[in-house]
Amino acid sequence: xxxxxxxxxxxxxxxxxxxxxxxxxxxxxxxxxxxxxxxxxxxxxxxxxxxxxxxxxxxxxxxxxxxxxxxxxxxxxxxxxxxxxxxxxxxxxxxxxxxxxxxxxxxxxxxxxxxxxxxxxxxxxxxxxxxxxxxxxxxxxxxxxxxxxxxxxxxxxxxxxxxxxxxxxxxxxxxxxxxxxxxxxxxxxxxxxxxxxxxxxxxxxxxxxxxxxxxxxxxxxxxxxxxxxxxxxxxxxxxxxxxxxxxxxxxxxxxxxxxxxxxxxxxxxxxxxxxxxxxxxxxxxxxxxxxxxxxxxxxxxxxxxxxxxxxxxxxxxxxxxxxxxxxxxxxxxxxxxxxxxxxxxxxxxxxxxxxxxxxxxxxxxxxxxxxxxxxxxxxxxxxxxxxx
Amino acid sequence: xxxxxxxxxxxxxxxxxxxxxxxxxxxxxxxxxxxxxxxxxxxxxxxxxxxxxxxxxxxxxxxxxxxxxxxxxxxxxxxxxxxxxxxxxxxxx
Numbered sequence: 026x027x028x029x030x031x032x033x034x035x036x037x038x039x040x041x042x043x044x045x046x047x048x049x050x051x052x053x054x055x056x057x058x059x060x061x062x063x064x065x066x067x068x069x070x071x072x073x074x075x076x077x078x079x080x081x082x083x084x085x086x087x088x089x090x091x092x093x094x095x096x097x098x099x100x101x102x103x104x105x106x107x108x109x110x111x112x113x114x115x116x117x118x119x120x121x122x123x124x125x126x127x128x129x130x131x132x133x134x135x136x137x138x139x140x141x142x143x144x145x146x147x148x149x150x151x152x153x154x155x156x157x158x159x160x161x162x163x164x165x166x167x168x169x170x171x172x173x174x175x176x177x178x179x180x181x182x183x184x185x186x187x188x189x190x191x192x193x194x195x196x197x198x199x200x201x202x203x204x205x206x207x208x209x210x211x212x213x214x215x216x217x218x219x220x221x222x223x224x225x226x227x228x229x230x231x232x233x234x235x236x237x238x239x240x241x242x243x244x245x246x247x248x249x250x251x252x253x254x255x256x257x258x259x260x261x262x263x264x265x266x267x268x269x270x271x272x273x274x275x276x277x278x279x280x281x282x283x284x285x286x287x288x289x290x291x292x293x294x295x296x297x298x299x300x301x302x303x304x305x306x307x308x309x310x311x312x313x314x315x316x317x318x319x320x321x322x323x324x325x326x327x328x329x330x331x332x333x334x335x336x337x338x339x340x341x342x343x344x345x346x347x348x349x350x351x352x353x354x355x356x357x358x359x360x361x362x363x364x365x366x367x368x369x370x371x372x373x374x375x376x377x378x379x380x381x382x383x384x385x386x387x388x389x390x391x392x393x394x395x396x397x398x399x400x401x402x403x404x405x406x407x408x409x410x411x412x413x
Numbered sequence: 414x415x416x417x418x419x420x421x422x423x424x425x426x427x428x429x430x431x432x433x434x435x436x437x438x439x440x441x442x443x444x445x446x447x448x449x450x451x452x453x454x455x456x457x458x459x460x461x462x463x464x465x466x467x468x469x470x471x472x473x474x475x476x477x478x479x480x481x482x483x484x485x486x487x488x489x490x491x492x493x494x495x496x497x498x499x500x501x502x503x504x505x506x
Contacts, residue, residue: 059445085445103444126449144450174451191451217480219451235480267475267482270441271451332438333487357437375437 050095053112053405054362054371056380057100059084060398064100066115069364069371069404072382072392076115082106082122088129088401091408092154093136098403099154101130101141109157112405121157123150128176133184134411138204140178140186147172149188151201160204167193167211177221177232177274179412181245189218189232189241196221196232196243196252212252214241222274223412224284224299233274235289242302255302256286256295265290270331272315276412277363280323281343287314287328294328294341306346310339316360319343320385321367329358329372338372340388350388354381359399365406373399421491431488431496432505442480447504451480455500465501469493 054067056074062084066076081087083104090099097118098110105124108117126145132138138160139152148164165173173190181187184201196212216236223230223245232241238260243252272287279285283305284297294317296306312334319326326341335357342349355374362371369391372381375398382392407413423431436445442452453459460468472493475483484493499505 083444083446083448085440086450103450104446104448126444128450176451219480268480269438269482271480332441 048113050112050405050408051365053095055089055098055100055110055112055403055405056373056394056396056399057084057087057089057401057403058397059087059375059400062102063397064098064110065394065396065399066110066112067380067394069369072369072394074394074396078110078115078117080117081108081120084400086128086400089403090130090132090139090413091403091405092132093408095405095408097154098405099130099132099139101127103127105141105143107139107141107152107157119157121152123152123159128174129178131178131180131186133180133186133201134182135184138184138201140180140201142175142178142188144174147174147190147192149175149178149186149199151204151207153204161201161207163197163199163207163209165190165193165197167195176219179221179223179230179276181223181230182227182411185245187221187223187230187243187245189214189221191217191219194218194236196230196241198230198243198245198248210248212241212243212248214252215239215254219271219289220274222276222278224279225276225411227411229299231274231284231286233272233286233289235268235271238289240286240297256297256304259288259295259304259307260291263291266292266313268313268331269333270313270315270335272313272317272331275318276410277318280319280326283343285317285319285326285341287317289313294326296346308341308347310341310348311337311351318361318363320363320370321365324367325349325385327361327370329361335359352388354383354390355379360401362402362404364404371402373402375399421495423492423495427492428495428505431492432499434487435496435500435504436506447500455504457501457503460497460501465494465497468497468500472496 052070056065067074082102100108105127108120124143130141150162151160173192178188199207199209215234218232219235221232230243239257294308312330328339338352340350355377357375380394447455
């Protein structure tokens with residue numbers, strides 16, 4: 026027995042000799058390279074890339090969520106593929122094609138269920154986070170034979186997922202307490218919800234509306250009270266400017282008791298008090314806002330824009346309630362991501378083929394990473410946040 | 414390739430710009446591979462039964478009441494017709 030143990034010990038030690046040093050997962054980044062089906066993995070402390078993985082398919086509009094330990098990223102591709110990436114080993118662990126056309130996904134509160142939201146066939150599908158085995162699906166069949174595209178999927182406490190139906194104008198809440206038997210509730214939203222968000226405390230779901238001026242609001246603590254509309258008629262009946270790209274909503278919009286939301290067809294950021302859900306201001310900006318993202322401390326809100334103004338970024342000072350800095354960082358700024366405590370922000374400059382890294386305090390560029398037509402940037406710190 | 418003999422065909426440099434715009438900007442709704450997203454798919458099989466003039470007008474003027482905006486600030490009517498022609502025959506990378 027003792028001899029066997031010694032042999033095993035030697036085998037174990039020699040196996041260790043080839044392994045890399047231990048490291049944590051708290052400061053890692055995954056960058057989508059949309060045109061070539063690659064992701065680049067980078068370290069946000071050294072601000073250097075450390076791995077590049079290919080074969081992920083059509084990554085236009087791809088997004089990622091993280092396992093609760095931050096080790097695995099789940100990447101949702103436009104072509105319906107779901108890829109599981111090991112952030113430490115820098116390799117793809119598994120890839121399945123789960124639908125014809127997908128638009129993102131989410132992970133449950135307990136980290137065990139990964140849910141994809143699909144355009145075609147419209148609905149959501151739930152997978153075991155470990156194996157990617159299909160657990161259940163909820164087709165977005167809002168009327169007999171009629172399926173809607175699903176947008177705005179977000180996790181909320183209690184292993185629930187909240188999402189909006191673009192074609193049906195509804196908000197659905199699916200409870201996956203029993204992962205194989207989800208129970209779904211339906212609420213009216215309004216015309217053409219384009220995206221949604223869960224507030225950082227997990228209490229409220231907001232769905233931005235494209236087809237009308239307003240935002241649908243659902244209190245997830247009191248769903249029996251039903252959904253209601255806020256910011257109604259914010260356009261005041263004026264003709265809308267053309268929208269060349271749909272804005273994106275996530276819980277990053279909430280800062281200092283206020284939500285900063287993109288207007289649709291107006292070059293403005295709408296400011297809402299999250300205690301009363303009344304509009305308390307609007308801030309003129311230099312284009313159709315796409316991402317309106319608060320720095321984690323809420324002191325600044327960064328705004329990027331739809332084509333053709335996507336070379337610009339406006340930085341709002343939240344004390345003054347106005348744009349304090351106007352930047353022109355590069356060509357085709359598609360996405361922004363803050364380090365967890367907000368000292369840096371990473372911008373993807375698609376047509377410059379670079380990630381640009383800024384110091385948020387003095388707005389100087391402190392680094393860059395080469396990437397092929399980068400779009401989404403996803404930091405592993407998302408693993409610990411509700412609604413990400 | 415009768416259509417490529419059209420007098421209104423944009424010069425090569427402009428064709429590249431238009432192709433980039435279709436893949437990247439139109440692609441944010443229709444998908445970079447044009448297989449659809451929030452907007453419908455734009456592959457030859459999806460468009461075959463639709464009149465080309467109507468498709469070009471949709472690009473140029475947009476479609477009120479839907480998410481399709483007018484693109485007339487960024488291309489001419491002749492260029493919209495060229496884009497439709499390319500979409501119908503298989504869009505360049």
